[in-house]
Amino acid sequence: MSEGDSEPVRGGSLTKLDRFWLETARGAAKESVAALEEAAKQLISVTSLLQAIYFAAISFSDLKGALAAEGEIRWALVLLFVLPVVLWLLSLSYAVLVFKPESYRTNLSSPDLARSMYGEIVGYKHRQLQRAHLFLVLGFVPLVVNIVIYLAWI
Template sequence: MKAPLITPPEPDPLLDETRAFWREIGKSMIRESIGTIDEAAKQMLGVISLLEGLYFHAITFSDLRGKINNDLLIIYLLPIVLLLASLIAALIVFAPDRYRLNFTSAEASKIVYERVIRIKQVAFQVAAIFLVLGIGSMLLCALTYLRG
């Protein structure tokens, strides 16, 4: 009895093209990553500034002056503190830094680039967390105000 002849499957003719496509996608993601974080941080700065302005406006024109105790004062100041922390973290995304770089070393360039991305990403994530907490505290203030 003879063993059946096993033939390998024919190679996918689009395999090389698919791999090249995904390599290009990966390269563009790496090239654009700093710009993407910077653009998102700019948009976040706009949202934070708008919320700060609206909140200051609401507090300024409300009838709360002299009517709240220390506990309520903390509740009403909490959004300002959280949004300010978010603003500072979002600004860190744009903070300039000195990069010691050996241009002849690809590995050194990679390490510096990854460090820059990591710092920007962490600062952006911290800003986003404080922004969400700030919005949540604004809702708490609204509930506190409406309950009287």
């Protein structure tokens, strides 16, 4: 049986519990776009807050003076200290793409085309959100390295 068949997977009529789970799955499918967009909003807020805190920490530190005295290694350190911001900006850009309007071809008289269109929408938003989460998490790796360098060396 394929995903689009309307018959129950097992023989006989549906129990109350079966109907409950089918309704739960229908509700989850209807709410999936809103849930993805809500997660993107939260990710945008978190990423923006992290960038603001990071910039404030750098602004109040003596990092600029310490980097000026290092010579050739200076540029490597500058890039290392900028890397979390770059990764978080990538995260922010992918999170914003969740809200980017797209055109989808569908025919509202065709359940198969409507299902396909909805799947495309959810898939696109989910991929962008996954990328946004990936870059958010990756931004913490150089952040930890930067903290260790700053505390141990600078």
